[in-house]
Amino acid sequence: xxxxxxxxxxxxxxxxxxxxxxxxxxxxxxxxxxxxxxxxxxxxxxxxxxxxxxxxxxxxxxxxxxxxxxxxxxxxxxxxxxxxxxxxxxxxxxxxxxxxxxxxxxxxxxxxxxxxxxxxxxxxxxxxxxxxxxxxxxxxxxxxxxxxxxxxxxxxxxxxxxxxxxxxxxxxxxxxxxxxxxxxxxxxxxxxxxxxxxxxxxxxxxxxxxxxxxxxxxxxxxxxxxxxxxxxxxxxxxxxxxxxxxxxxxxxxxxxxxxxxxxxxxxxxxxxxxxxxxxxxxxxxxxxxxxxxxxxxxxxxxxxxxxxxxxxxxxxxxxxxxxxxxxxxxxxxxxxxxxxxxxxxxxxxxxxxxxxxxxxxxxxxxxxxxxxxxxxxxxxxxxxxxxxxxxxxxxxxxxxxxxxxxxxxxxxxxxxxxxxxxxxxxxxxxxxxxxxxxxxx
Numbered sequence: 256x257x258x259x260x261x262x263x264x265x266x267x268x269x270x271x272x273x274x275x276x277x278x279x280x281x282x283x284x285x286x287x288x289x290x291x292x293x294x295x296x297x298x299x300x301x302x303x304x305x306x307x308x309x310x311x312x313x314x315x316x317x318x319x320x321x322x323x324x325x326x327x328x329x330x331x332x333x334x335x336x337x338x339x340x341x342x343x344x345x346x347x348x349x350x351x352x353x354x355x356x357x358x359x360x361x362x363x364x365x366x367x368x369x370x371x372x373x374x375x376x377x378x379x380x381x382x383x384x385x386x387x388x389x390x391x392x393x394x395x396x397x398x399x400x401x402x403x404x405x406x407x408x409x410x411x412x413x414x415x416x417x418x419x420x421x422x423x424x425x426x427x428x429x430x431x432x433x434x435x436x437x438x439x440x441x442x443x444x445x446x447x448x449x450x451x452x453x454x455x456x457x458x459x460x461x462x463x464x465x466x467x468x469x470x471x472x473x474x475x476x477x478x479x480x481x482x483x484x485x486x487x488x489x490x491x492x493x494x495x496x497x498x499x500x501x502x503x504x505x506x507x508x509x510x511x512x513x514x515x516x517x518x519x520x521x522x523x524x525x526x527x528x529x530x531x532x533x534x535x536x537x538x539x540x541x542x543x544x545x546x547x548x549x550x551x552x553x554x555x556x557x558x559x560x561x562x563x564x565x566x567x568x569x570x571x572x573x574x575x576x577x578x579x580x581x582x583x584x585x586x587x588x589x590x591x592x593x594x595x596x597x598x599x600x601x602x603x604x605x606x607x608x609x610x611x612x613x614x615x616x617x618x619x620x621x622x623x624x625x626x627x628x629x630x631x632x633x634x635x636x637x638x639x640x641x642x643x644x645x646x647x648x649x650x651x652x653x654x655x656x657x658x659x660x661x662x663x664x665x666x667x668x669x670x671x672x673x674x675x676x677x678x679x680x681x682x683x684x685x686x687x688x689x690x691x692x693x694x695x696x
Contacts, residue, residue: 259292260289260290260292260553260557260559261557261559261562261563263288263289263292264285264286264288264289264292264550264553264554264557264559265285267284267285267288267289268281268282268285269591271284271285272591272592278543278592278593278596279539279542279543279545279546279596280546282543282546282547282549282550282596282600283305283546283549283550285550286305286546286549286550286552286553287301289553289557290553290556290557304552305549305552308548308549308551308552309545309546309548309549310545311548312544312545312547312548312551313541313544313545313548315423316501317419317422317423317430317499317500317501318423318541318544319501319504320416320419320430320500320501320503320504321416321419321420321504321537321540322504322533322534322536322537323501323504323505323507323508324414324415324416324419324504324507325416325533325536325537326508326529326530326533327414327504327507327508327511328375329375329529329532329533330508330511330512330515330521330526330529331366331375331379331482331511333515333520333521333525333529334511334512334514334515334518334520334521335514335515335518335519335520335521336482336511336514336515336518337362337366337379337380337383338383339475339478339479339482339518340362340365340366340479340482340483341358341362341380341383341384342475342478342479343365343475343476343479344358344359344361344362344365345358345362346472346475346476347361348361349463350463351453351463352453352456352457352461352462352463353393353452353453353455353456353457353459353461353462354461354463355384355387355388355391355393355398355461356388356393356397356398356401356449356452356453356455356456356461357449357452357453357456358384359380359384359398359401359402359405359452360401360405360408360445360448360449360452361445361449362380362383362384363376363377363380363402363405363406363408363409363445364405364408364409364412364441364442364445365482365483366379366380366409373406373407373408373409373410373628373631373638373639374406374631374638374639374642375409376406376408376409377402377403377406377639377642377643377646378642378646380402380406381399381402381642381643381646381647382646384398384402385398385399385402385646385647385648391461392461393461394459394657395647395648395649395653396649396653396654396656396657397455397456397459397657398647399643399644399646399647399649399654399657400643400654400657400658400661401448401452401657401661402643402646402647403632403637403639403640403643403644403654403658404448404452404632404658404661404662404665405445405448405449405452406631406632406639406643407444407625407628407629407631407632407639407665408441408442408444408445408448410594410624410628411437411440411441411444411621411624411625411628412437412438412441412442413433413434413435413437413438413486413489413490414434414489414490414500414503414504414507415433415434415437415624417594417595417598417624417627417628418430418433418434418437418620418621418624419500420540420544420595420598420599421433421598421602421620421623421624422500422620424598424599424602424603425602425606425616425620428616428617428620429617429683429688429689430493430499430500431493431494431500431683431686431688432617432683432688432689433617433620433621433683434490434493434500435490435494435682435683435686435688436617436618436621436679436680436682436683437621438682439678439679439681439682440621440625440672440678440679443668443671443672443678444625444628444665444668444672446668447664447665447667447668448661448664448665448668450664451660451661451663451664452661455657455660481514481517482514484510485507485510485511488506488507488510489503489506489507492506494686540595543595543596543599544599547596547599547600550599550600551599551603554603554604555603559604560603560604560607561607563604563608564604564607564608564611567580567581567608568608568611574612574613574614574694575674577608577612578612578614578622578673578674581605581608581609582622582626582669582670582673585597585601585605585623585626585627585630586626586629586630586666588601588630589626589627589629589630589631589633590630590633590634590637592630593631593638594624594627594628594630594631594638597627597630598623598624598627601623602623605619605623606619610695613694613695614676614694614695615676615680615689615691615695617679617680617683617689618676618679618680621672621679622669622672622673622679625668625669625672626669629662629665629666629669632658632662632665633658633662634651634655640654640658676692676693676694677692677693680692680693
């Protein structure tokens with residue numbers, strides 16, 4: 256019965272996904288079909304329970320962090336903050352061949368450190384750097400590929416909406432520990448992308464910077480420092496216990512709003528549009544969470560996570576093999592699912608397995624978000640891929656040949672994060688947010 260329910264749940268979900276049914280509706284419908292296949296006949300009772308699960312899934316103060324960090328990222332994108340971070344990044348890496356590509360990687364890391372959104376980073380950096388790269392003769396497909404593949408650093412380097420979502424889905428894993436662990440993980444991913452981008456730049460003959468900025472270096476630093484201070488304010492406040500991660504989102508919105516006013520690059524109409532966009536995206540995420548709460552209930556009732564765990568553990572009891580299986584599965588699923596529904600669906604399935612092999616919740620969360628972040632750059636559903644191609648005005652077919660080698664480097668970064676727990680856990684351990692920085696047994 257468990258095997259039947261498992262097959263019915265996932266097959267029906269992916270059939271609807273391929274048929275173009277909205278993901279949130281597909282999750283709910285697949286859950287109903289699975290509960291029917293499990294032999295339950297009390298449909299009225301199930302409907303009542305499903306409604307309760309939807310409400311309880313959204314009844315969390317921590318969820319307020321998601322719209323606030325989303326709004327903060329949108330303000331940074333339109334408020335002139337992104338441009339100042341790009342100028343600083345270009346100043347720092349101007350001596351590297353293909354310096355504009357390296358600038359893109361570093362700027363995405365900077366932007367991620369103050370926005371927490373890979374899609375926002377893709378849009379902001381692409382719109383700023385694409386014209387500059389075109390002026391210097393860069394292949395637009397190469398430029399777009401570097402921008403797309405470096406954007407996922409934005410969901411690893413805190414603050415990060417997906418890490419907050421994982422914390423909630425996993426039952427309250429420390430957001431502060433996840434945020435601190437994200438620094439090294441995001442840096443590893445960015446470095447791997449940058450190495451391949453530079454190698455490709457050398458092969459294509461792209462030179463070092465010959466552009467002299469009109470402003471001196473000190474002025475570029477002075478203009479960028481207020482933007483970078485957002486990181487210190489957010490993380491410093493969380494670590495010092497001044498405010499929670501949710502309250503940090505509010506603080507970031509206020510701080511970025513003040514900067515946007517000072518820079519005079521955002522009018523009332525733009526701000527209104529940002530609020531509308533944030534409400535739409537937040538409503539979509541909350542609807543997904545509500546629908547996923549039904550699926551989580553169905554999986555728990557039909558004991559699907561336990562069945563999948565037994566199946567994986569029957570293949571091998573070696574933690575490294577188990578982690579490889581999980582990563583391959585998530586990489587494939589990341590090609591078809593956006594990050595938010597993937598987190599909501601797979602955390603209840605794989606987190607118990609990770610715990611059983613001695614993996615900490617923080618380490619697993621960072622591995623999961625890294626994996627699904629890589630999925631955002633791959634077709635057919637990669638959000639960063641579509642946004643990046645749209646901003647650069649290129650076709651997916653042309654970008655793919657450059658994404659493939661960079662994708663390989665991203666997988667190397669994923670394996671490092673997976674098998675070396677110290678990358679994820681060193682900073683949380685040194686800041687006394689977790690008791691150890693290795694395997695739990």
